[in-house]
Amino acid sequence: MSRHPETIREVVEHGLCIGCGLCEAIGPGRWKMAMTDExxxxxxxxxxxxxxxxxxxxxxxxxxxxxxxxEGAHSDQIWGSYTHMSEAWAGDTDTRFRAATGGVLSALGVHLLKTEQAKFVLHCAADPEHPVRSRWFMSETPKEVVARAQSRYGPSDTLAGLEIALGRGEPFAIIAKPCDAGAIRARTKDDPRIDQLVVAVLVMVCGGASDLGKSWNLLREFGVSEEEVSVFRYRGFGNPGLTRVETEDGKAFEKTYLDLWADESGWRIQSRCKICPDAIGEAADIAALDIWPGGAPAGEDAGFNGIITRNDRGQALMQSAFGAGDLVLGQRHSPRDYDDFQPHQVSKKRAVAARLRGLSAAGYPVFRHCGLRLDELDAKSDKDEQGAQDRAESGRFAEQMPKAKF
Ligand SMILES: Cc1cc2nc3c(=O)[nH]c(=O)nc-3n(C[C@H](O)[C@H](O)[C@H](O)COP(=O)(O)OP(=O)(O)OC[C@H]3O[C@@H](n4cnc5c(N)ncnc54)[C@H](O)[C@@H]3O)c2cc1C
Ligand code: SF4
Ligand code: SF4
Structure with missing residues (x-):
């Protein structure tokens, strides 16, 4: 029998927090997002x-x-409800080049601004004062959206900006992670301003967010301290592009995408990601993803995303951006193509139910879930169940609540 967390402390201490930032947005007098030692x-x-x-x-x-x-026209056991799946990329060549993959998320944000459907985009990018870290921004111009493109593989708390964004009383779009989209959807029930003001929720399909320890390890490898860094780019400027670190005194270090992710033991993926029930953006209007056959890049290319529209709103936005030339659509895809592009997402969807059972067996609380087909997809893997139980019992899922640092 599973139980569910009853306090924020329980969420954090049992490895269920992904650091989305909603605590700070809703309870600014009680919570402040802080970086832990890990x-x-x-x-x-x-x-x-x-x-x-x-x-x-x-x-x-x-x-x-x-x-x-x-809310989509079709439904797939693995990939959920959708209306459209195809190749896509930004119509603007520079956006396509600078972006993580083909610039779909940035192109959609730009389109919403250009057509005045949105006044700004709430999303995240490198913190100018601490470029290894990410922080949320409200981008008001297409130029700002494109400058803040690319994937940040470390922690991000985009939803810490939600209340300030809503407080402006202007229409806006959100680009964030799938778990953030789930939080926005759930929050809509208690905050009607979201329905009135948020014109689109756009996400990347997400393999998991590393803690910043992964980036600190990379800096250590390059012999650079965090204070010296002036640029920290995980990918982009090509697809996937190089991971690049620049220092204030003009040094530069690079690593390929495949080298960055070669050793899985160093990925430092956060606990919530290992049990993520929706890493494929089912709660969003549109999800964008990489479409490398087999799940890994064979080399550099011009930038090709997959695009999944989840509902009428996402479909209308995609068509509007396509009609204006802000987005290019390529060949159609099927859910089985996506199984090939994202084998790790397929195995995770099938493993989550067993992992949740393992956590429950260890006495851990787990999240409630609904509409994500976890029980139907349950591969009933004893290994996954026992692994999660062992992990929890040995304390590897447990975390300390941070103390605020000012
Ligand atoms: C943590 C993480 C894991 C990923 N795992 C996968 C995966 O398993 N499979 C896959 O196909 N693709 C994955 N991606 C997505 C992929 O890297 C591209 O982001 C995606 O294809 C969209 O590309 P794009 O060119 O349209 O994005 P861009 O046009 O470059 O736009 C990216 C947008 O995402 C926002 N953003 C970047 N990083 C974060 C973050 N950490 N949190 C919230 N918002 C962010 C930026 O603000 C920007 O608006 C992952 C991305 C991240 C950040
Ligand atoms: S996941 Fe988000 S809302 Fe939940 S505890 Fe963490 S920061 Fe707060
Ligand atoms: S894997 Fe899931 S929990 Fe982790 S960052 Fe991605 S969407 Fe959020």
């Missing part, structure tokens, strides 16, 4: 904890609840 963004209490007040955070927190509603 390099994870977590909510630090800045006042005495108040579970009654935090109930509204918990009702949208990805560590406590996760759900998707089928």
């Amino acid at each position: 390099g994870r963004l977590r909510p630090a209490p800045i006042a005495s904890e108040d579970p009654a007040a935090d109930a509204e955070i918990l009702s949208a927190c990805p560590g406590a609840v996760t759900e998707a509603v089928a």
Whole structure:
């Protein structure tokens, strides 16, 4: 019998927090996002904890609840509800080049601004003061959206900006992770401003967010301290492009994408990602992804995304961007193509139910889930179940609540 977390502390201490930032947005007088010693963004209490007040955070927190509603024209057991799946890339060559893959997410954000459907885009990018870290921004011009393209493989707390974005009372789009999209959807039930003001929720398909320890290890390998870094780019400027670190005194270091991800033991993927029930963006309007056959790049190319529209709103946005030339659409895809492009997503979808059982057997709370087909997809792997139980019992899922640093 599974139980569910009842406080923010329980979420964090049981490895269920992904550091989305919603705690700070909804309870700014109680929580502030802080970087832990391990390099994870977590909510630090800045006042005495108040579970009654935090109930509204918990009702949208990805560590406590996760759900998707089928709104697309088709449905697939693995890939969920969708209306359209195809190749896509940005119509603007520079955006396509600078972006993580083919620039679909940036091109859609740019299109919404150009057509005045949105006044700004809430998303994240490198923190100019600490370029190894990421922070949220409200990009108001196409130029800003494109300058803040590319994937940040470390922690990101985009939703820490949600309340400030909503407070502007202007239409806006959000580009974020699938777990963030789930939180926005859940929050919509308690905050009607989201339906009124958020014109699109766009996500990347997500293999997991490393803690910042992965980036610190890379700096160590290059012999560079975090304070010296002026640029930290994980990919982009090509597809996938090189990981590139530049220092204030003009040195530069590079690594290929395949070298960066060669040793899985060094990925430092956060615990919530290992049990992620929706890493494929079922709660978003549109999801964009890499479409490398077999799941890994065979070399550099001009940048080709997959695009999945999840509902009428996502479909209309894709068509509007295509019609304006901001987005190019290529060959159609099927869910089985996506199995080939994303084998790790298929195995994770099938493993999550067993891992949740393992955590429950260890006495850990787990999130509620709905509409994500986890039970139907359950591969009933004893190895996954036992592995999760062992991990929890040995304390490897446990985390410390951070103290706020000012
Ligand atoms: C942590 C992580 C894991 C990923 N795993 C996979 C995977 O398993 N399979 C796959 O196909 N693709 C994965 N990607 C997505 C892939 O790297 C591309 O982001 C995706 O194909 C979209 O490309 P694009 O060119 O359209 O994005 P761009 O046009 O470059 O736009 C990227 C947008 O994403 C936002 N963003 C970047 N990093 C983050 C972050 N950490 N959190 C929130 N928002 C962010 C930026 O603000 C920007 O607006 C992952 C990305 C991330 C960040
Ligand atoms: S996942 Fe988000 S809402 Fe939940 S505890 Fe972490 S920061 Fe707060
Ligand atoms: S794997 Fe899931 S929990 Fe982890 S960052 Fe991606 S969407 Fe969020």
